[in-house]
Amino acid sequence: MGRAFSLGKVFGIEFRLHYTWFVIFILVTVSLVSPHWLSPLYWIMAIAASLLFFASVLAHELAHSLVGRANGIPVKSITLFIFGGGALMTREATRPNAELKMAAAGPACSLAIGGLFALIWLVTRGVATSVAEMAGWLAVINIALAVFNMIPGFPLDGGRIFRAILWRTTGNYQRSTLLAIWVGRGVAYLFILGGILIILLHPFGLSWFDGMWLAFIGWFLGNAASASYRQARWSETATD
Ligand SMILES: [Zn+2]
Numbered sequence: 001m002g003r004a005f006s007l008g009k010v011f012g013i014e015f016r017l018h019y020t021w022f023v024i025f026i027l028v029t030v031s032l033v034s035p036h037w038l039s040p041l042y043w044i045m046a047i048a049a050s051l052l053f054f055a056s057v058l059a060h061e062l063a064h065s066l067v068g069r070a071n072g073i074p075v076k077s078i079t080l081f082i083f084g085g086g087a088l089m090t091r092e093a094t095r096p097n098a099e100l101k102m103a104a105a106g107p108a109c110s111l112a113i114g115g116l117f118a119l120i121w122l123v124t125r126g127v128a129t130s131v132a133e134m135a136g137w138l139a140v141i142n143i144a145l146a147v148f149n150m151i152p153g154f155p156l157d158g159g160r161i162f163r164a165i166l167w168r169t170t171g172n173y174q175r176s177t178l179l180a181i182w183v184g185r186g187v188a189y190l191f192i193l194g195g196i197l198i199i200l201l202h203p204f205g206l207s208w209f210d211g212m213w214l215a216f217i218g219w220f221l222g223n224a225a226s227a228s229y230r231q232a233r234w235s236e237t238a239t240d
Contacts, residue, residue: 004079013065015058018081025050032137041130049134054080056113056142061085063109064102071098083220096168103160107146114142153184155224184225191218
């Protein structure tokens with residue numbers, strides 16, 4: 001991943017922002033303000049909610065990184081970019097249990113943060129409406145993040161968990177990786193197809209923009225799965 005700049009270290013792990021992150025930050029903030037363009041309160045709340053959302057993504061990646069490091073998988077840096085975040089490991093897991101724990105830590109963290117915001121929403125509901133509104137949004141988005149990441153296709157967390165379970169059961173790392181990548185590719189094609197159907201048919205009041213976004217995520221996942229595939233094929237040849 002190219003153009004990213006460093007913001008310093010968190011727990012000894014370098015934290016980087018990719019330039020595409022600014023695009024998603026502006027998109028999220030603007031969509032939260034809309035249509036209250038002239039309300040300073042909405043702007044402040046939207047920016048705060050956006051920052052808290054990206055702090056949640058950072059916490060998700062940090063959970064992967066810290067659990068990984070505790071299990072012998074050192075993490076060099078965390079980068080936030082247009083599709084969320086990614087942790088750069090210095091090497092792949094050599095034991096399925098380490099991989100399983102590291103992969104599960106992210107969604108577990110998002111679920112916990114989602115639960116915390118749901119609690120804040122419950123307490124502030126009817127007392128401080130704007131705080132409750134923000135907490136409610138953050139609860140939903142963090143739980144959605146956990147659920148989305150649990151889709152069992154590589155390179156999503158669920159795909160890594162799926163691979164780790166297969167790997168532990170069969171003892172075959174390469175074959176487990178390839179299978180998880182094939183599921184990942186299937187998921188990517190379904191996202192692209194879903195995106196195109198949304199653009200053409202607008203079901204459930206979804207807009208062309210939602211469709212574009214879904215297709216775009218599918219395209220990104222497909223590319224990431226293909227890159228993992230080439231790498232896995234290459235290491236298969238190298239070890240044969
Ligand atoms: Zn994750």
